[in-house]
Amino acid sequence: MAGALDGVRVLDLSRHLAGPYCAMMLGDLGAEVIKIERPGVGDESRHWGPPFFGGESAYYLCCNRNKQSLTLNLKHERGLALARELARGSDVVIENFRVGVLDKLGLGYGDLKAINPRLVYCSISGFGHTGPDRDLGSYDFLIQGRSGLMSITGEPDGPPMKVGVAIADVAAGLFASNAVLAALLARERTGVGQHLDIALYDSQVAVLANIASNYLCAGEIPGRWGNAHKSIVPYQTFQAADDYLILAVGNDAQWRQFCEAAGMTAWAQDPRFAANPDRVAHRDVLVPLLQDLLRRKTVAEWLQLCAEADVPAGPINAIDKVFADPQVDARGMLVQMPHPTIGTVRLAGTPLNLSATPAEMRLPPPLLGEHTDAILTRLLGLDGRAIAELHRDGVV
Known part of the structure; x- marks a missing residue:
């Protein structure tokens, strides 16, 4: 059965976690996702380990299923030209470069909008494309601290603590995927795309939810409550006797x-x-x-x-008990996929359950450049000689 986003093509220029997580959500829903990576290096998260399995880091594996990998040298003019052609035939571009970097390369929203007015262009950055800190780089840990999340996490008499998962990255990826879906729907009415400006900082401030509301309405600066709740007891x-x-x-x-x-x-x-x-x-x-x-x-x-x-x-389960939980199995939250170097890769499944257009685990996280030649042939019409020249010249 076709997925909800069947026929939508996503050009994923992002790396690390927030952007790839967004693109994976779209891929789970049926979009064709083409992941652009640096030749010989790839997404930096490929090297964030141990643990490694079949040459791939577990970190990279967690957010890159349902994608095809195309290596492309964006420092080479021919690489940039190929990226523009791919964008011309895409519905969505996702990027998380430093603000202004892609504009200098001719791959900014204005450049690509000129050749593809229907393009939905999603930028994910630490602090967004406006404001005094737009040029600052950032990582999830820094955002957790600056957003106030760490000030409310931990024991009352202990130091501030980060959450055990990169929650600002994941939240930004989820907000970004939501914005992409809304922009695609708007495009059906207007015929044109738009630029989406998603910031990790904005996303984490939004995730403060009732904590933010308590302060904004009552003026009280919340502290840390550990595993207790300020307003509900018990x-x-x-x-207990054993745990x-x-x-x-x-x-x-x-x-x-x-x-x-x-x-x-x-x-x-x-x-x-x-x-x-x-x-x-x-x-x-x-x-x-x-x-x-x-x-x-x-x-x-x-x-x-x-x-x-x-x-x-x-x-309070350890992670091994989570994935041995019959409820996790019944809900399809543990998936096993064939993988060319690992054999079988086990991944957390998707929580996106659609009755008529279900999400599907079609492709395992790709090897670096695994689909380069096939994409160049299928989407850009290049023949074997042209592709060989691109490899020879370090373009792909």
Whole structure:
């Protein structure tokens, strides 16, 4: 069955994580994605390891499936000319070069719009194409710090901490893919494309969500709460007899259900604990009582008890347990794909579930330049002699 984006061609000039993640999402939805890489070097993430498998880094593998790799030297005039021709026949260009670099090469939005007015041109950068810091380079870690995310992450009496995944990169990639889809829809109405300016900094500020709203509305600068919640109690980790678990009581009805199931009905009637605002005000009393109670059973016992009482609770899984989880398997979030050097590569699946035009894992992450000759022949009509000359001259 054809994917939702079947017939859409994406020219992916990006590298690292945010841009490739965006392009992969579009590829999962059926778009043809052509990944442009430097000859002999490729996307820098290919070298971000260990671990490496079959010559490829696990980092690179995580965000480059459903793509074809074409090596192209953008420092060579013939390489630039080929890139322009590919852009002429593409629907989307994704790039994350420093602001202004592609303009100097004649591959900026204005240059490509002149030859392809329908082009959706998505730029992803640290700070965007406007503002005093537009020329600054950046990485996810720096964005996590500057955006305020690290100031609210970690234990209250500990140092600020980053999130364990490159969340600013991933968020920017997701926002970018959303913007691309919107721009393609707008193009159906107007007949013309547009420039999308997506910044990691903007994306991470947006992801602050209720934390940002709390400050903007109330003027309170939030601190770090560790694994607790400022406004909901109990909503944190506790230590059971054998390991840690999460108890997430989101309303008073759930609190009463938990108390009854745990044999502590008096807590539900105690005026200090009956309503959530009271539990928040008396967390210093309630949390130690809960901790003492939860140490009396194992995680499995508490999870069964909470499930039967319809109270949200869950384990804190290591990654091996995540991918052994039957729910992950049932939802297709673990995929296995044949790969030319690895044999079979295992990847996290896509959460994009469309009933009529399902996402599909068609192509494994490509080897560097794996599809160069085929793309030059199929899309640009070059013959064997012309392609051989390009290889000889270091253009591809």
